[in-house]
Amino acid sequence: QLIGRACLRQKPCSKEMFLEMHSLGNFQLSEGGEVLKLYSEEEAKCLDSLMTDLLRPFVPQYHGLVTRGEHCYIRLEDLLSGLRRPVIMDCKMGVRTYQEEELITARTKSTLRSDMYQKMMKIDPTALSAEEHAQKGVTKCRYLQWRDTTSSTSMLGFRIEGIMMEDGSVQRDFRKILTLAQVTEALLYFTRSQLDILVSSKAYHSRLLALSDALKNSLFFRTHEVIGSSLLFVHDHSSKANVWMIDFGKTTPVPATSELRHNIPWAEGSREDGYLIGLTSLITSLSQAISVASWQQEDSCGEENSVA
Numbered sequence: 001q002l003i004g005r006a007c008l009r010q011k012p013c014s015k016e017m018f019l020e021m022h023s024l025g026n027f028q029l030s031e032g033g034e035v036l037k038l039y040s041e042e043e044a045k046c047l048d049s050l051m052t053d054l055l056r057p058f059v060p061q062y063h064g065l066v067t068r069g070e071h072c073y074i075r076l077e078d079l080l081s082g083l084r085r086p087v088i089m090d091c092k093m094g095v096r097t098y099q100e101e102e103l104i105t106a107r108t109k110s111t112l113r114s115d116m117y118q119k120m121m122k123i124d125p126t127a128l129s130a131e132e133h134a135q136k137g138v139t140k141c142r143y144l145q146w147r148d149t150t151s152s153t154s155m156l157g158f159r160i161e162g163i164m165m166e167d168g169s170v171q172r173d174f175r176k177i178l179t180l181a182q183v184t185e186a187l188l189y190f191t192r193s194q195l196d197i198l199v200s201s202k203a204y205h206s207r208l209l210a211l212s213d214a215l216k217n218s219l220f221f222r223t224h225e226v227i228g229s230s231l232l233f234v235h236d237h238s239s240k241a242n243v244w245m246i247d248f249g250k251t252t253p254v255p256a257t258s259e260l261r262h263n264i265p266w267a268e269g270s271r272e273d274g275y276l277i278g279l280t281s282l283i284t285s286l287s288q289a290i291s292v293a294s295w296q297q298e299d300s301c302g303e304e305n306s307v308a
């Protein structure tokens with residue numbers, strides 16, 4: 001994720017610097033309120049469908065394709081346009097981050113990844129089997145499964161990938177978050193307990209409820225397995241706050257005869273992704289954060305009155 005790449009720099013964050021960070025990965029600078037993301041057929045197809053779906057207000061506007069040099073790019077609305085020193089949180093949604101297809105491929109053709117072995121070694125060498133140690137490699141699917149079960153993905157249906165604060169500092173140390181209480185703590189940190197960002201009519205809580213309604217009625221959502229997609233939370237000092245669905249590179253249509261529920265646990269073959277399990281967890285945690293922030297505000301008013 002970009003937020004991870006942004007770790008490379010810890011200076012105050014301007015829009016230019018933010019977009020520059022994109023160019024380290026799959027993104028390129030662009031003019032006129034757009035960002036360019038490296039083309040993938042799956043993502044372009046999803047964005048095409050989303051532009052005529054009920055989810056359109058929750059997705060960056062898609063302006064088609066453009067070629068720059070040797071590469072083709074997807075033109076997307078820049079979600080940070082108009083924000084000064086934005087604060088950003090990327091939550092990867094769903095109870096798993098690998099497609100069923102990746103699982104099948106891993107069983108039949110096991111390409112080993114030494115980078116993923118090294119990442120596991122660094123965090124928990126005991127999680128690796130003797131065979132994996134001997135090979136010094138793991139399949140991507142094995143790594144993604146390990147990431148899912150050791151983060152809140154499997155249990156809560158989402159995980160926080162990263163948070164970037166207004167000074168450009170980036171936190172990615174959310175791997176150990178497993179419970180709703182820990183998510184609540186992270187949300188209070190991310191919003192600095194500001195109630196206008198958490199709960200006002202144009203803030204995170206109401207936006208998530210509106211998204212939940214739209215998802216229930218969306219044809220796109222009923223007919224797609226949504227894997228590795230994120231909810232991007234963005235606000236700035238003026239308390240403008242919004243949540244967007246992004247990253248459809250691993251989102252695929254299900255066969256015409258089936259529809260997904262998104263709110264039940266995954267069993268192989270079902271293609272269920274648990275997206276709504278994650279959204280429910282997020283809304284619950286946000287409600288808890290609102291309660292805590294309200295108590296904090298009452299407490300500080302009480303202290304001020306007693307000093308006066």
Ligand SMILES: Nc1ncnc2c1ncn2[C@@H]1O[C@H](COP(=O)(O)OP(=O)(O)OP(=O)(O)O)[C@@H](O)[C@H]1O
Nearest residue numbers: 001002003026035060076077078079080090246247
């Ligand atoms: N339309 C947009 N406007 C502004 N920023 C965006 C936009 N889309 C994505 N980003 C930023 O870029 C980051 C990466 O986006 P995205 O997940 O789509 O890319 P990716 O290359 O598929 O990531 P990964 O492969 O690591 O999952 C997001 O966390 C977000 O901060």
Ligand SMILES: O=P(O)(O)O[C@@H]1[C@H](O)[C@H](O)[C@@H](OP(=O)(O)O)[C@H](OP(=O)(O)O)[C@H]1O
Nearest residue numbers: 001004097116119140143144147228249250
């Ligand atoms: O969580 P980490 O440690 O950052 O690991 C990455 C993360 O799991 C991404 O979801 C995955 O990309 P996809 O979901 O797009 O497959 C990427 O695979 P990659 O290295 O093959 O891009 C991993 O390296």
